[in-house]
Amino acid sequence: MLPYKKSTKFSEVLADYPGAPEYLAKKNPKFKSLKNAIVVQLMAPKITLAKMAKKHGMTFEELISVLENGVKSGEMKNGEEFKKRINEANNVKEQIKALMKALFEEGENVDEIKERFKEIVSQANPVVIAIAESELTREGYSIQDLMKACDVHLELFKDQLMNSRRKIEKTHPLWRFIKDHDAMMFWFEDGLRISRELKERNGYEDAKDLIEKLNGIMKHLRESENHDVRQENTLFPVLEKYGVEEPPAIMWDEHSKMKERRNYIEKLLGGIPNIPYDEFVDKLQGAFTYLVEVFVKHTQKEQEILYNVALDILSEKDWEDIQRESDRLGYFELPKEVLEDE
Ligand SMILES: [Fe+2]
Structure with missing residues (x-):
């Protein structure tokens, strides 16, 4: 015993x-x-x-x-196998930490470090990355430092997304769905950037211009919810008809979560100046960071999995139905920055 x-x-x-x-x-x-x-x-x-x-x-x-x-x-x-895997993971973790530290210092060869960081992070287990980050915080690095790594991480996701995308003709209904994503990403990132800039200001009065910009971004994001509605009413039901039920359900759920967080930001903005400025900025930055992260992963799933599955199994007639129904539900206006790279 x-x-x-x-x-x-x-x-x-x-x-x-x-x-x-x-x-x-x-x-x-x-x-x-x-x-x-x-x-x-x-x-x-x-x-x-x-x-x-x-x-x-x-x-x-x-x-x-x-x-x-x-x-x-x-x-x-x-447990030889177990020990080997722990050693490998620790090795990767130490490399990530070393690269992150180099990133924080912003030395001369920052582009080269960024590339190496992207390479290792793209293959690493997310848990290892999280451990590396928390160890660095314990060693005294600040949230602002970690943001730099987070931005490179984001860049990496976007690179991957662009590279794995199938080329879609402008006349195909999926083209618009993908452009919608680019537009939403553009506004989310803008919001994140502004929420960081707010940290440098001394209070609501001093931050008036930025808050006005944020209100504008939130208006765009609210209008862009039309993208979710269009997908949920056109593409998702067609996929479900072919027995692809789980992925749309997951996407649907993520839409709701993101919507909740958007509402939360609107509430924060609407509550000015009832909460202390510093608290407002921290909450706002947290919410935008969350949104950007969830959105990037969500978009990746839609574009790499959902759309590819749809391209493989949907018929011409299905796509025509999706187009017609999308037109009926309407669109939001795309920012010119997103249309420029066409
Ligand atoms: Fe979506």
């Missing part, structure tokens, strides 16, 4: 049997998250065996018995 109690932390098991995560993941599909060495490393010191069992839908006794069988049968190995 293994000497573990309900309150034993998984890290103690790991110290005795480094092969435990690999073995559990192999034994039971419920434990597949244990294949991710980074996740294991993060959660092992925090989670108790009782909690872990519950999380994976079994009793503490059942978990112990699975572990015991592994020890007896010799299936629970020494």
